[in-house]
Amino acid sequence: MIKFEQVSKKFEDAEAVENVSITINKGSIYGLLGSNGAGKTTLLKLLSGIYTQDKGTVTVDGEPVYEQKKIKSSLFFIPDHPFFFSQYTITHMGQFYKSVYQNWNENRFQQLIKSFEIDPKKKLHKYSKGLQRQAAFILALSTMPDLLILDEPMDGLDPVVRKNIKSLIIDDVAEREMTVLISSHNLREVEDICDSVGILHKGKMLMEKDLDDLKSDTHKIQIAFKNGVPDGVFNGVRVLHQEERGSVLISIVRGDSDKILSKVNEFKPILLDILPLTLEEIFIYEMEDVGYAIKNILD
Amino acid sequence: MQSKISLINRELFKQINRTVGWVSIIYFLGLVFALPLHLLMTETNKYRQLWEVETLFGYNYELQIIALIAIPVLLAVFLFRFLQVKQSSDLFHSLPIKRERIFHQFTLWGLFFLIIPIFLTMIILLIQYQVWDLELYFELRDIFYWAGVTVILNIIVYMAAVFIGMITGLSIVHGVLSYIFLLLPVGLIVLCTYNLQFFLYGFPDDYYLNDGIMYYSPLVILEQLNRGTISAHIILIYGIISIVLYLLALYLYKKRKVEAASQALVFPILKPVFRLGTTICGALFAAFYFGEVQADSTIWIIFGYVFGSFVGYMTAEMVIQKTWRVFSNLLKYFYYAAGLVVLVVIVQFDLLGFEDRVPEMEDVKRVHLSDNPYLYMGDFEEQPFYLEEEENIELIHGLHQQIIQEKPEQTLNSETAFFVYELENGRKLVREYSINKDNFRQYYQPIHESAEYKEASNRIFKIDMEDVGIMNIHPSGPVNRNAVIANKEEIAEAISILKEEIYTSTYDEMYNEKGFQSYINISIKNKDYTVDLPYRPSYQKFEKWLEERGLAEKAKVSVNDIAHALVVRASDLEINNRDRMAISNEALYEKMKQSPKVIKISDKDELKAMMEQSTEYYIYDETKPDYLVGFFFEEAKYPVISGLADDVAPGVLKEYFQ
Structure with missing residues (x-):
């Protein structure tokens, strides 16, 4: 279990993150969403033990990360631009990580190199961005991390590579209960693999949601009544958004769908439909509620 | 699995090797070129063109110095480049390695790469020394001295650069700041001293700017590596400073925030310090x-x-x-x-009371007063002289107070008055003034005429007859002869007569510069200095003694050496005040020839009278003589130009220039 508790971090004069609390369950994939400069990378680097927070605690299984060799050897951070020592091939990098990470798995390393068709003799800085990122994944997964921290991992990758990498991550999560923290500025990039997401805006946490809950909890309902909408139809139901199209009322509501349906049915509507909602739509309505524009992460 | 992560991480070593190994190789090649190859070239030459050196720094000195300045800083800059680049810094600090260990590994491996070329060069030198019998040129211990000093100087420069690397996040700033840091102690002393000297009347700047300050910077010390040896305690101090810098750098590294990479100064608190420091230094x-x-x-x-x-x-x-x-x-x-x-x-405004401070009489133990601070600080074999008699101390005290009261302006003719009081409580009070001694004659005359001062300030009183070599008397002027006294008993006699002459000299006689005065020097056995003293015109007894031995002719310039003289009135020459510093003897002579009134004197009596009364003429003297006399020595192309005052000039000049 990973916990950020009221974490604040300042850079010289600017506040990077303020009073952020996040909980990530073991074996889950957590998507940290936010536009550029929201403070995502700062949180990832705090969790990787690169930065120290000014306030609050960052813990993995109850232990602080910073300067803790044991914790750090069980996590791996891939930055937005993977970095390799100059003139190093993937084999060299592998040897280096092998000497530092206790759980290095050489077999896996060799297998991954083969399956990704990376030339072990070619210098890494000569590869394209996509291949460099794949190499970074190979190295990361060979250290058999319990926690994988990825900063914008899908940015600029083509769909095939994206799919390969996603399936690699999902495999490890399923097999070894690896925990993953992914940052992204785009919900669509990560919605299919994340269990839960948090939205960070200007250094503050706006919301944290379990995606499955979110999907099963938010509904779009079309209803129509003979003589206009009676009072009290939505009593006890959280309405995120409402609009009328002619006599049809479209509402976005939260709550258990069966309960809502039975409640609305009591008023004998002439039309009652539950329509599917995309995650994107859910977020738009959610955020409208909070009062922020989140177009940026949804484009 | 502990074995995998042993004390020395091989992979980390490889990585360090890839980033700084080349510096080490360049250094090794440089050292090989400077020493072993140099020896090889001279060895294979037909004639050994090797010269004896004081230390091994004497061979290809410049190359060795440049390497000592450049290599350690270069190495530190490249070694800690990983800290200054965001991406690599992130990588290293996300690894499961503690900062302390990263620091130790990098710094110590860097040190290894720095020292290994010196060590290898030393081995080569030792082999060459054995094979080629190089004892004639240097000793075996010179090799170890060379290696030791090179190592320690490298270490301190390197550690300073490592330390600076911890407080900056830019490699360029890292390099530049390292040199500034290394030069700062000496630079600040020099700058502060010079500036205080502008404002504080009597501030003894020469006293503070002595040779000792070079030890405050290992870079300044390099300047004289090929001449002197560095003492063991300096090496010890440098060693201690290096360790302190290592620990400080480690402390700062642990405090350093990774996000500060690519900032000029990593610790915000340093910004005002840096700004203020640069402003003040500027x-x-x-x-x-x-x-x-x-x-x-x-x-x-x-x-x-x-x-x-x-x-x-x-x-x-x-x-x-x-x-x-x-x-x-x-x-x-x-x-x-x-x-x-x-x-x-x-x-x-001297709010701290520096200028007016004169010690109380009863606090003074002894005093040094001279015209030149280097008499006090110079590296002579002797201790500086002190006056302890109460009368003299009182006079010096009075002189000092008088100077403070008058605060005379500095002129071109000013001389230095350098005071060092040693107080009863063990402290010193040092002051330096520019004064014209003539204006303080009532103090200087009794001090300088006292037996204590004469004995203390004239080195001839300290000669041990056992050590005396030979005595030489050199006439002044373009003549090719001198008087030599080699007999020990005769030298002893001469010395005792000279002492007598000094005892009986008056203040005016002691500093009488008139006439063509010879110089006496007495060599001291096994020492590389001589005792020098002027042969004053008032030394009649000594002159008689020389005549008895037939040496007087050889010892002095006489009127017979001079063919004729040209005399002009000094005021007729147009010497622009601005040009005075730059005008040469030859140019002055040309100007004399062009003067509207020139008289040529050939009469021996008149020449003799002029010789005895003239003073060597320095063009930059503030007081102008009435006449300029160009004495033509036989066979000399240009004259020796002297000044002559009107009241002592022969009648013929007065008539001519009326």
């Missing part, structure tokens, strides 16, 4: 420069403060903000400037 330096070039002109010095502080402040701002467009942020400069003004006022 002000001090500019004031020093303009003050020196413009001969202590107050306006130029103030200009120096304003200009230098501004440039210093702007430079600091530019470095911190990493842009040259910093003109919007000037308000802070005015705060600093105001602070600087307060500082200058404190010093200028």
Whole structure:
């Protein structure tokens, strides 16, 4: 279990993150969403033990990360631009990580190199961005991390590579209960693999949601009544958004769908439909509620 | 699995090797070129063209010095480049390795790469020494001395650079700041001393700017590596400083925030310190420069403060903000400037009472008073002389108070009065003034005529007859002869007569510079110095003694050496005051020839009279003589030009120039 508790971090004069609390369950994939400069990378680097927070605690299984060799050897951070020592091939990098990470798995390393068709003799800085990122994944997964921290991992990758990498991550999560923290500025990039997401805006946490809950909890309902909408139809139901199209009322509501349906049915509507909602739509309505524009992460 | 992560991480070593190994190789090649290859070239030559050296730094000295300056800093900059680049810094600090260990690994491996070339060169030298019998040129211990000193100097420069690497996040700043840091102690002493000397009347700048200050910077010490040896305690101190720097650097590294990579200064607290330091140093330096070039002109010095502080402040701002467009942020400069003004006022108005401080008579144990601080500080074999008799101390005390009261202006003719009081409580009070001694004659005359002063200030009183070599008397002027006394008993006699002459000399006789005076020097066995003293015209007894031995002719210039003389009135020559410093003897003679009235004197009696009364003429003397006399020695192309006063000039001159 990973916990950020009221974490604040300042850079010289600017506040990077303020009073952020996040909980990530073991074996889950957590998507940290936010536009550029929201403070995502700062949180990832705090969790990787690169930065120290000014306030609050960052813990993995109850232990602080910073300067803790044991914790750090069980996590791996891939930055937005993977970095390799100059003139190093993937084999060299592998040897280096092998000497530092206790759980290095050489077999896996060799297998991954083969399956990704990376030339072990070619210098890494000569590869394209996509291949460099794949190499970074190979190295990361060979250290058999319990926690994988990825900063914008899908940015600029083509769909095939994206799919390969996603399936690699999902495999490890399923097999070894690896925990993953992914940052992204785009919900669509990560919605299919994340269990839960948090939205960070200007250094503050706006919301944290379990995606499955979110999907099963938010509904779009079309209803129509003979003589206009009676009072009290939505009593006890959280309405995120409402609009009328002619006599049809479209509402976005939260709550258990069966309960809502039975409640609305009591008023004998002439039309009652539950329509599917995309995650994107859910977020738009959610955020409208909070009062922020989140177009940026949804484009 | 502990074995995998052993004390020495091989992979980390490989990585360090890839980043700084080349520096090590270049250094090794440089050292091989400087020493073993140099020896090889001379060895394979037909004749051994090797010369004896004091230390091995004597061979290809410049190359060795450049390497000592450049290599350790270069190595530290490349070694800790990983800290200054965001991406690599992130990588290293996300690894499961503690910072402490990263620091130890990098710093110590860097040290290894620094020292290994020296070690290998030493091995080669030892082999060469054995094979080629190089004892004639240097000793075996010279090799170890060379290796030891090279290592320790490398280490201290390297550790200083490592230390600086921890406080900056930019490699360029890292390099530049390292050198500034290394030079700072000496630079500050020099700048402060010069600046205090502008403002504080009597500030003994020469006393503070002695040779000792070079030890404050390992870079300055390099300047004389090929001449002297560095003492063991300096090496010990450098070693201790290196360890302190290592620990400080480690401490700072652990405190350092990773996000500070690519910032000029990593710790925010250093920014005002850096800004203030640069502002002050800029002000001090500019004031020093303009003050020196413009001969202590107050306006130029103030200009120096304003200009230098501004440039210093702007430079600091530019470095911190990493842009040259910093003109919007000037308000802070005015705060600093105001602070600087307060500082200058404190010093200028002597609010600390420096200028008026004269020790109480009863506190004084003994006093040194001389015309030259180097008599006190110079590395002579002897201790500086002190006066202890109460009468003399009282006179010096009076003189000192008189100088403070009068505060005479410095002129071209000024001489130095250098005071060192040793007080009963063990402290010293040192002052240096520029005065004209003639104006303080009532003090100088009794002091210099006292037996204590004569004995203390004349080295001839300290000669041990056992050590005397030979005595030489050199006539002044372009003649090719001198008197030599080699017989020990005769030398003893001469010395005792000279002592007598000194005892009986009056103040005027002691400093009578008239006539063509010879110089006496007495060599001392097994020492590389001689005891020198002038042969004053008043030494009648000594002259008689020389005549008895037939040496008088050889010992002095006589009228027979001179063919004729040309005399002009000094006021007829147009010597521009500005040019005076630069005019040569030959040029002066040309000017004399062009003078409207020139008289040629050939009469021996008149020549003799002029010789005895003339003084060697220095063109930069403030007081002009009435006449300039060009004495033509036989066979000399140009004359020796002397000055002559009207009241002692022969009648023929007065008639001619009427």
